[in-house]
Amino acid sequence: xxxxxWNILSFIIALGILVAVHEWGxxxxxxxxGVKVLRFSIGFGKVIWRRHDxxxxxxxxxxxxxxxxxxxxxxxxxxxxxxxxxxxxxxxTVRQRFAIVAAGPVVNFIFAILVLTLMYLVGVTSLQxxxxxxxxxxxxxxxxxxxxxxxTHVGDRSVKDWEAISLELVAAIGHESIDILVVDTGLEQxxxxxxxxxxxxxxxxxxxxxxLTLFLNNWEFAPDKQSAMDSLGFEPYRPEPTMDIGxxxxxxxxxxxxxxxxxxILQIDGTLLANWEQTVAYIKARPSQDIEITxxxxxxxxxxxxxxxxxxxxxxxxGILGVSPTFKPWPEGMVYEQRFNIxxxxxxxxxxTWRLMTLSVDMIGKLxxxxxxxxxxxxxxxxxxxxxxxxxxGLVYFLSFLALISVNLGIINLFPxxxxxxxxxxxxxxEMVTGKPVSExxxxxxxxxxxxxxxxxxxxxxxxxxxxxT
Numbered sequence: 001x002x003x004x005x006w007n008i009l010s011f012i013i014a015l016g017i018l019v020a021v022h023e024w025g026x027x028x029x030x031x032x033x034g035v036k037v038l039r040f041s042i043g044f045g046k047v048i049w050r051r052h053d054x055x056x057x058x059x060x061x062x063x064x065x066x067x068x069x070x071x072x073x074x075x076x077x078x079x080x081x082x083x084x085x086x087x088x089x090x091x092x093t094v095r096q097r098f099a100i101v102a103a104g105p106v107v108n109f110i111f112a113i114l115v116l117t118l119m120y121l122v123g124v125t126s127l128q129x130x131x132x133x134x135x136x137x138x139x140x141x142x143x144x145x146x147x148x149x150x151x152t153h154v155g156d157r158s159v160k161d162w163e164a165i166s167l168e169l170v171a172a173i174g175h176e177s178i179d180i181l182v183v184d185t186g187l188e189q190x191x192x193x194x195x196x197x198x199x200x201x202x203x204x205x206x207x208x209x210x211x212l213t214l215f216l217n218n219w220e221f222a223p224d225k226q227s228a229m230d231s232l233g234f235e236p237y238r239p240e241p242t243m244d245i246g247x248x249x250x251x252x253x254x255x256x257x258x259x260x261x262x263x264x265i266l267q268i269d270g271t272l273l274a275n276w277e278q279t280v281a282y283i284k285a286r287p288s289q290d291i292e293i294t295x296x297x298x299x300x301x302x303x304x305x306x307x308x309x310x311x312x313x314x315x316x317x318x319g320i321l322g323v324s325p326t327f328k329p330w331p332e333g334m335v336y337e338q339r340f341n342i343x344x345x346x347x348x349x350x351x352x353t354w355r356l357m358t359l360s361v362d363m364i365g366k367l368x369x370x371x372x373x374x375x376x377x378x379x380x381x382x383x384x385x386x387x388x389x390x391x392x393x394g395l396v397y398f399l400s401f402l403a404l405i406s407v408n409l410g411i412i413n414l415f416p417x418x419x420x421x422x423x424x425x426x427x428x429x430x431e432m433v434t435g436k437p438v439s440e441x442x443x444x445x446x447x448x449x450x451x452x453x454x455x456x457x458x459x460x461x462x463x464x465x466x467x468x469x470t
Contacts, residue, residue: 025107108410116349123339138233153181169228252322257306418446
């Protein structure tokens with residue numbers, strides 16, 4: 001319940017920020033063009049807070065936090081006194097109206113650059129993109145990818161962390177193949193000690209690069225269920241888990257049995273377990289069963305009794321104990337911090353924003369070509385879960401999430417659908433070319449058509465959300 005409330009709160013905060021940013025773009029340019037703004041609202045429905053400025057604009061927060069709007073003086077909607085007609089939106093030139101409408105999405109992109117710049121100034125903790133394991137018979141294995149290899153480029157783009165690799169692999173959906181550049185660090189999975197890492201800013205490194213080709217013809221990728229790396233058959237390096245308990249979930253079978261952080265699992269039901277993987281397999285195979293756990297605690301051996309929980313998965317019911325292990329230390333240099341000066345941070349912020357923009361447009365195109373399934377569309381539930389997860393990880397991750405959603409909000413609003421900013425911009429372009437506005441009859445038909453498409457997409461996204469949580 002606490003997790004759900006945290007996700008909802010994070011979602012409201014994130015959406016409130018992004019809506020305020022988007023609507024401020026419309027508001028600011030409208031004011032600059034001499035349009036009278038009647039209301040600037042965050043949310044819909046009953047107003048729970050309001051105030052007026054010296055220009056007569058009402059700033060409001062409404063009860064339903066799922067959007068917002070800027071209401072401008074407009075003779076097509078309101079009775080406008082003669083003395084205020086020059087401040088009406090419809091009285092402005094087509095170029096001014098175009099600028100006012102375009103300002104919302106544009107400010108979303110600028111906001112993404114700013115928050116990413118701040119993120120790079122604060123510093124981003126990252127992992128060297130070293131491969132930890134490769135599954136037999138997979139695309140990665142057939143390409144020659146091996147444990148201990150560090151990925152330095154995907155396609156023609158340099159990659160410094162797993163997030164960048166994931167973005168570039170997702171961008172390759174629909175391609176026949178993609179090349180990756182790797183270097184062999186000498187690090188073995190679960191080694192925890194040895195290894196040399198390629199430093200992107202070190203001109204003196206002498207690790208020999210190799211080019212591998214991932215053939216994607218038979219790539220089956222379900223973004224809502226797995227990462228791009230998992231679907232290709234490889235996983236990031238991570239230290240080996242120990243048999244010591246590092247976390248006990250509240251109100252879990254383990255907590256009710258008296259398992260504590262720091263306990264060492266020795267046996268379950270008298271069975272010696274060599275490693276954590278065997279422990280997980282043993283527990284998963286026994287949903288809802290009673291087990292005896294032999295633990296080591298402060299030099300003593302104790303026996304505890306638990307009734308395992310059960311969770312339904314695609315492969316059937318599995319047992320749940322509710323504990324996580326501690327891990328061996330990371331190899332030196334594997335975890336590093338990326339922190340930059342203001343100029344480099346701004347450049348990286350612009351570069352990543354542009355990459356997110358191009359990737360978003362690319363993915364939208366692949367939805368229509370069928371390369372990306374509509375099952376990958378996400379609705380408010382998935383966004384709320386992402387907001388909650390990123391906020392729980394810290395400021396840097398929340399900033400990255402805000403940038404991603406801000407870019408997507410800007411791109412979606414530029415769709416040439418009459419209910420969105422892009423639809424209005426399409427009409428204004430027609431007006432610029434023909435010299436006369438699009439008729440109200442045509443606009444009304446367009447609005448209805450756009451409403452049907454938007455409602456359909458939202459319905460699919462919400463349905464996908466429901467299916468993911470059931």
